[in-house]
Amino acid sequence: MSGIIKVGLLGCGTVGTGVIKVLAENAEEITPKVGAQIIISRVLVRDAQKKRDLPQSISVTDNIEDILNDPEIKIVIELLGGIHPAREYMLRAMQSGKNVVTANKDVVAQFGKDMFAAAEASDVDFMFEASVGGGIPIITPLKQCLTANKLTEVIGIVNGTTNYMLTKMSEEGASYDEVLKAAQEKGYAEADPTADVGGLDAARKTAILASIAFNSRVGLDKVHVEGITKITPEDIAYAKELGYTIKLLSISRDDEKGIDVRVHPALLPQSHPLAAVRNEFNAIFVKGNAVGETMFYGRGAGQLPTASAVIADVVDVARDIVKDRFGRIRCTCYEHKNFCPIEQTVSSYYVRLLVDDQPGVLGAIAMAFGQTGVSLSAVIQKRKVKNKAEIVAVTHKVEEAKIRQAEQVLNKLSAVDKICNVIRVEEPTGQEA
Amino acid sequence: MSGIIKVGLLGCGTVGTGVIKVLAENAEEITPKVGAQIIISRVLVRDAQKKRDLPQSISVTDNIEDILNDPEIKIVIELLGGIHPAREYMLRAMQSGKNVVTANKDVVAQFGKDMFAAAEASDVDFMFEASVGGGIPIITPLKQCLTANKLTEVIGIVNGTTNYMLTKMSEEGASYDEVLKAAQEKGYAEADPTADVGGLDAARKTAILASIAFNSRVGLDKVHVEGITKITPEDIAYAKELGYTIKLLSISRDDEKGIDVRVHPALLPQSHPLAAVRNEFNAIFVKGNAVGETMFYGRGAGQLPTASAVIADVVDVARDIVKDRFGRIRCTCYEHKNFCPIEQTVSSYYVRLLVDDQPGVLGAIAMAFGQTGVSLSAVIQKRKVKNKAEIVAVTHKVEEAKIRQAEQVLNKLSAVDKICNVIRVEEPTGQEA
Missing domain, CATH: 3.30.70.260 (ACT domain)
Incomplete structure (x- = not known):
């Protein structure tokens, strides 16, 4: 019970650095809860020559084989982002008997099925808490804490960039272009903000949430997507006058008409708890036939919140390693429900x-x-x-x-x-x- | 993977009936997620002769031995409430090799340590999600989803009765006595409301939350408790004028002065998310050094929300039974921190x-x-x-x-x-x- 569990990290950007930092800083919190020490032994980077402020114990490589062929590495954390080569690396890691933890919403939304199949075939864990809602626990609550329920609705604010922008537009009367610039300066929006403002980022998260909530695979192509680019200060002002706040919502419903999944701006009554979610915060409402309404709220992005979610998954896997039993919770898309056209x-x-x-x-x-x-x-x-x-x-x-x-x-x-x-x-x- | 897992239920009151109902109604949701069918086979009641509207498959008994001695029963759900005989029955169940799921905050707050020791000795699971926050997932998020964090603060509204009363006092200007009567008529307050209005119920939940959040046993006697009995309409009106809402708060903090745990009424800025938590709803704020602030919100009591939490635990245990590995997450009170005097x-x-x-x-x-x-x-x-x-x-x-x-x-x-x-x-x- 007092061994060492070695981890390979793919990607050493903002979140990767956060994972290394939090694992080191909070080791005293984490080790006793696992019953073993979690150590990052190898990191895959693009340029292995670049100077990095990493602990001596971590060996840096630009060759994925160094990690895939290291039999001591039991867990691979994938933080490369994007589909390629992240997807291939994860599949190969699982085929090599390694458990995989990822924050990659692109791969989970589009290739979740393949990932779960690979995990099951190799009897390893595949975890992705960080792919939705940043630091907010939402995948585990859905897969574990709310299993007693038939879930009928998941509504949330799942994109921090656009929520920050809409908050500023609403509170300061600023224009779309002004707040986009401010968000880019603050690092909340990327140089190419299309995926955020166009709704694609939220759509990926919606596909993941709906697939888990309704036990039925929801492809990214099934999500109706509208972004916030057409929202003007006039719309926000009129909405306010009428008692509403405009938010970019992720909406998933499952009723007799089929699964209805969409991402679009919407007017929300100011008294609704989601209307009070400001700036880069996220919140997700889940409705079930036993629990009623529950809400999960917190920071939907950022280095440390995302690291928190990644490490939670790593701890979960590490507990499985200690107990030598994997795959407690597998893919739950055992139904094939119809979709409701928009x-x-x-x-x-x-x-x-x-x-x-x-x-x-x-x-x-x-x-x-x-x-x-x-x-x-x-x-x-x-x-x-x-x-x-x-x-x-x-x-x-x-x-x-x-x-x-x-x-x-x-x-x-x-x-x-x-x-x-x-x-x-x-x-x-x-x-x- | 397609077996049957038999459950013994102790107590068939409001929540017990809810558990039977939800397990039956949502069987199609639950069975595939477990990989086995969960069946309540025996129920312990005070009066076995009383007419009950239960499925034929459930055998009713007033003798605990019928359940403890049934080798087919792998999980015991304890919903008797109170310390005796609930504590003894749970200990004996675990000694007989049965996993235990409970909603009993009294026993967990005062005898959690013994319960965990018994679970470890017999290599069974001991679960208590429903003991705090009703249907809100909070124990699992603390024990599992936020493990990467050093948690520093847990602040919440954890008693629905008093929150309902304070909401009515605040929104309708009603007096304490009036709202207590209304709460009793609605079934939100018991005939003897002492445990709720005096803060003891919230104190028990606080002891449980703080013990988990800070990895250090927090006895009920360490919680400073003040109830809402002295709150008058004048206080609420003046608070409102000053920009505050009065709530009964559960506060747990861990800093250099030691662990500070208390339950008392407090003025909260109206802009604080907890100030917007109305009626019988509960919400719990958790602050960690990686995740920042997160909040968990939902119905803190009631038949179906509590059943949702109980069954979530049952599903967790059932997954362990399927995998034949227990005790993934044991007692985490591995520290012995000092307390900060009030x-x-x-x-x-x-x-x-x-x-x-x-x-x-x-x-x-x-x-x-x-x-x-x-x-x-x-x-x-x-x-x-x-x-x-x-x-x-x-x-x-x-x-x-x-x-x-x-x-x-x-x-x-x-x-x-x-x-x-x-x-x-x-x-x-x-x-x-």
């Missing part, structure tokens, strides 16, 4: 229009909505722009297909200059606190 | 006084605080009561011992009629969302 999803909608500033236009617009079966809970004439007026309409719950029809009818009205934005409104049911 | 704890304080309504009294009071080294951030003269005036003072951070001295000095002032209430103010540091 056109059949139901929501309220916020619609902002630019129209001619003339009598009767409000009535004409209300009638156009009515024609396509969309009933309105509010139509408000907002500020004037030259000889045009801005109108904001909020609909009752309606099928997405009908909103698209309404858009077509509105576009044909001569008084309608353009439809500036259409954003879904999420009004959670049964929200009590 | 007199040495530091806090801000809200002090409400009734004084003579005469010139100079405010100055005299400020001077009395100053004399004992207590500096004030606010002194406000509130409503008049006959020829008396109510004064509310809020102090800067100060040691508890000094507040007690200040109370003595104030009590000697002839202008001071009485000190109506002294409530701690919790101003979390580094709170970002």
Whole structure:
């Protein structure tokens, strides 16, 4: 019970350095809980010659074979990111009998099935807590703590970059371009921010969350994705006036219509706990038929929070090594559920229009909505722009297909200059606190 | 992998019935995740003759030996509550080689050590997720998901009854007696509400949380306990005016002064996420040196949420049975830390006084605080009561011992009629969302 467990680390960037640091600093916390010492013995880097401030005990290499062929290494931590060569390295590590821990949402979202199959074939563990929600425990709660439940809904803020941007836009009235620049300067957004602001990062996390929550594989291609690039300060201001906050939401639902998975900006009532999640924080709401509503909140990214999640998995694997039993919890996608097309999803909608500033236009617009079966809970004439007026309409719950029809009818009205934005409104049911 | 795992259930009250119901209703969710079917085969009740609406497959008994001597029963769920005979039954079950799952905070808080020793001696599992936070996953996150961290603080709302009462008092201006009656009628408070309103229930949960978070046994007797019985509508109204909400908090901190564990009402800034936790909901904030702040939120009590936590543990044990390896995570109290006496704890304080309504009294009071080294951030003269005036003072951070001295000095002032209430103010540091 007092042995050493050797770990190979693939990648030594921000998170990798964090993992080395936290493992060293908190060794006194970790060793007694495992019953063995966890030691990083080898690190794979791109340039082995580069000067690095690493402990002497760690040997640096740029050759993956040094790690795959080291029989003493029992756990491989993959922090390279991206599909290639991360996916191949993980598969080979498992084929070599090594347990794998990863933070790689790309691989888990697209190749989770293959990863689990490889883990099962070699009787090793495959763990990925850090792939969603940074430091927030969410994969283990879903796979372990909420197993008694039929889960019906997972709604969350899972991208820190866009949440930081929307928070700044909301609290400071800043424009999209201004906050993107600020986020890049703070290191919250990358030079190419497409994956974050376009919603792809959140979509990958959504595919992972939904696959686990609903026991059915949810491919990345099944996730309907809209980013925040079209959100303007006007939308945020009008939403606020109406009692809402705009957030980029990850939404997964499982009901009689099939699995409904999407990432898009949405208006949330200000009283909803997710509306209070600010800056780079993440939070994930999970609804189950026994537990009711639970929420998990914390830092969704960053060096140390992500290292916390990675090491939690390493500790889990190390406990399995100590007990010499692996694969307690395998892939749980044992069902093959249908998906609900986005056109059949139901929501309220916020619609902002630019129209001619003339009598009767409000009535004409209300009638156009009515024609396509969309009933309105509010139509408000907002500020004037030259000889045009801005109108904001909020609909009752309606099928997405009908909103698209309404858009077509509105576009044909001569008084309608353009439809500036259409954003879904999420009004959670049964929200009590 | 397709066997049957038989379970004996001790107690068939609200939660026990919930466990039977959820296990039956969600069998299709649970069985594939375990790789075996979990079946409750025997239930221990007080009166075996009483009519019960139970499935035919469950045999009812009033004799504990029927369960302890049944070699087919691999897991015992203990839902009797209280120390005796629950403690003895659990010990005997483990000695008979059975794994034990319990929701019993009394036994875990006071006899956790013995329970773990018995589990280790017999190489069985001992699990108690449901003992804190009802359906909220918190024990597993602490024992498993946050193992990379040195945890420094756990602050939470862990008693649903008092949170319901304080919410009603705050939102409806109702008196303590009125809301207690309403809570009893709703079934949120028991006929004898002492354990809830006096803080003992929260203290037990605090002892459990702190023991796990700080790797050091925290006995119930180490928890400083104050209930909510002295909180008046005036205190709640003045707190609100000052920007605070009053909550009954469970506070555990581990710093250079030692472990500081307490349960007491406290003023929380309205912007703090815990301030937004309403009614019977619970939430627990955990701070670690890698993860930063995380929060776990959900229903802290109730039939189905508690059943959700109990069954999660049962599934965990069942997975161990399938893999034939037990005790992956044992007692983690491997340290023996010192405790910080309540007199040495530091806090801000809200002090409400009734004084003579005469010139100079405010100055005299400020001077009395100053004399004992207590500096004030606010002194406000509130409503008049006959020829008396109510004064509310809020102090800067100060040691508890000094507040007690200040109370003595104030009590000697002839202008001071009485000190109506002294409530701690919790101003979390580094709170970002």
